[in-house]
Amino acid sequence: MDRAPGPSVRLKLTLSYAGFLMLAGVLLLAVVWVFLLRYVPEVIQSGTDVPTMGQGGRRPPSPIIAPNRADLEAAFAPKAAAMLVVLLIFGLLGGWILAGRMLAPLTRITRATRQAGDGSLSHRIELEGRGDEFRELADAFDAMLARLEAHVAEQRRFAANASHELRTPLAVTQTLLDVARNDPDRDNGELVERLRVINTRAIDLTEALLLLSRAEQRSFTREHVDLSLIAEEAAETLLPLAERRGITVETSGDIAPTTGSHALLLQLTTNLVHNAIVHNLAGGTVWVTTGVEATTVTLTVDNTGERLTPTLVATIVEPFQRGTGRIHDGHAGVGLGLAIVKRIAEAHDGTLTLTPRPDGGLSVTVRLPGAGARSAR
Incomplete structure (x- = not known):
């Protein structure tokens, strides 16, 4: 089936990994905002430090400088944006590598499938490692190839045997007809009887082959x-x-x-x-x-x-x-x-x-x- 080209599975998985990582980063920043920055007041009242003795017995109070919400947002936003960019780059690179490692067995399965499509049924994937979905798929595909190879070998053997069995009565019939043509004075009664027996055997063999084909195709009503x-x-x-x-x-x-x-x-x-x-x-x-x-x-x-x-x-x-x-x-x-x-x-x-x-x-x-x-x- 002809299909329009589309993005590879590896690219889709990479984008999925990077998107999920970006979503996790955004959620983390949202948590910081909800549980930290939102409780910082927009305006912080200036206070004085502890008074000390000076000329006249007292020193004028000095103001205390504290960041308000606007200051924290101004400092937090660039860092958050930079972190998201780093997460995006890390997600794309890491996702590409992880997707490649995860899809490596699928590449071997695809290669074996193409070889089987070209007629090579002796190839096996033999995927190593512990059992998982890819290993189960590879083992099932190997088992299918083994059954197909055995079935094809059986069909070839059957075709060769059927050809031999059908050729034998035809060859004998040809021989008897040649003998009758070269010896016109020969009694034809025995010849006709032998031809009848050989023809009956050929008919029985043909009917048996048709019945065998019908059974294999399951073309019958239950x-x-x-x-x-x-x-x-x-x-x-x-x-x-x-x-x-x-x-x-x-x-x-x-x-x-x-x-x-x-x-x-x-x-x-x-x-x-x-x-x-x-x-x-x-x-x-x-x-x-x-x-x-x-x-x-x-x-x-x-x-x-x-x-x-x-x-x-x-x-x-x-x-x-x-x-x-x-x-x-x-x-x-x-x-x-x-x-x-x-x-x-x-x-x-x-x-x-x-x-x-x-x-x-x-x-x-x-x-x-x-x-x-x-x-x-």
Whole structure:
């Protein structure tokens, strides 16, 4: 935004300091006048000194000279004016120095802000000294820069991974088409089927990216929903897939009311149950549980499977990261399932927690604000 140039903050503070000092000097002089000079009479009667013996036994009395109010005012006014001039000069110089020292941290913050505006997010202010308002501002700005740097790095990593994932099916499609063109006598039935599978994967990946963008932008209408009903709906939708793999899906828990997008929360639950099935062992079990805590509602999806390390669990939320123990069938997904779940949970002011189960498998818990807690907020 273009702004007209104006006086600097340092000049404003200097003038404020000098003005305050001048006001204090004027008040001090007013106090002297009110409590001292005003009690001096305007005319002082001349008196005589103590008589002494002289010729004839007495000496004539001599007059006593005492300053009256006019004399004191004549002597006081120039000194007061000179003092005010000294106070003004002292206030301007001292205020300029003090303002410079006080605003020095702000200069560093401004410099760091400009560097961040130019694209350098690695710079930190790291303001030393004890805590005060400037230190709190600098620490908050450093924390914001750290989050922005991590977010930008994540977005770049996500863009690179998305480009790779989208390029792969396109490259395979191009290869198959080249093979078909160079071999006209080749049976096209198998080629068409492979192209259909690759195209379906590309469509699924595109839809997942659009859903991820929608969740990040929070462009949805909030309504009252019940996580327990959503859990039952997701489990019923994926029941045929579970039956084909011999996996048992069990749902239980309490009514869990919250507010949000029914479609996005259904997608969240479906992704969790789908991952619990495809990352399971043949003949395993999936448990879907809902609950209510003090101010939150929870959705927990547990599954059996191979033992997972905490290091692996910490990475599978990242986009296009795939864990071990996946059942390799037509439902392998595009590697965005848990990333979408995390974004949807954050868009609903919730959290996502992944914990490896001691006996193998994974426990995933989503916590969302309860309907009452969100209304109070």
